[in-house]
Amino acid sequence: xxxxxxxxxxxxxxxxxxxxxxVGLLRKPxxxxxxxxxxxxxxxxxxxxxxxxxxxxxxAGPTGDLFEYWVYLISALLIPPxxxxxxxxxxxxxxxxxIVGIAILAVAVMAYRMHQIWFxxxx
Numbered sequence: 001x002x003x004x005x006x007x008x009x010x011x012x013x014x015x016x017x018x019x020x021x022x023v024g025l026l027r028k029p030x031x032x033x034x035x036x037x038x039x040x041x042x043x044x045x046x047x048x049x050x051x052x053x054x055x056x057x058x059x060a061g062p063t064g065d066l067f068e069y070w071v072y073l074i075s076a077l078l079i080p081p082x083x084x085x086x087x088x089x090x091x092x093x094x095x096x097x098x099i100v101g102i103a104i105l106a107v108a109v110m111a112y113r114m115h116q117i118w119f120x121x122x123x
Contacts, residue, residue, distance in 0.1 A: 002051060003119060009044045010112040016040065017105035024098025030087045034097050041104050042080045048111070049073055064117035072117065076110040079103050 016037050023034065052073060055061065062069055083103030087096035 002055075003115075005051065006048065006111060006115040006118065009048060010108050010115060013041055013044065013104055013108035013111060017101055017103075017108050020097060020101030020104055022101075024095060024101045027094045028097055029094070030096035030100070034087075034100050035084060037104060038080045038084050038100050041107055042077070044111075045073070045077050045080075045107070048114070049077065062118040063120070069114055069117045072110050072114045076107050076114075079107050079110075 020034055020037050052069070056066075080100075080103060083100045087099050090096060090099070
């Protein structure tokens with residue numbers, strides 16, 4: 001796994017998540033920009049999944065528990081689509097954007113934890 005990629009992902013998603021949460025707290029409606037933020041979040045996770053498959057094959061395996069890492073990654077992959085579906089279903093609420101923002105922040109925290117499992121945690 002690439003160290004800078006995971007840290008950049010966690011920091012970038014945290015910034016995007018904070019921006020979307022602010023939009024949500026201002027009670028702005030769910031729009032294409034917020035959908036794009038969720039799509040970007042999902043795209044970074046797909047890139048991480050591909051890198052996570054390739055890295056051990058190249059001899060750069062994790063120092064922590066690989067099963068725990070994959071549980072985090074698969075769970076994180078499910079969060080953005082679930083948040084978008086929730087926001088689209090809950091049309092009468094003015095908190096749709098906040099739902100997606102909190103989901104992106106949760107994924108940012110999970111990305112940082114995946115970084116810890118891959119690079120820091122000793123098995």
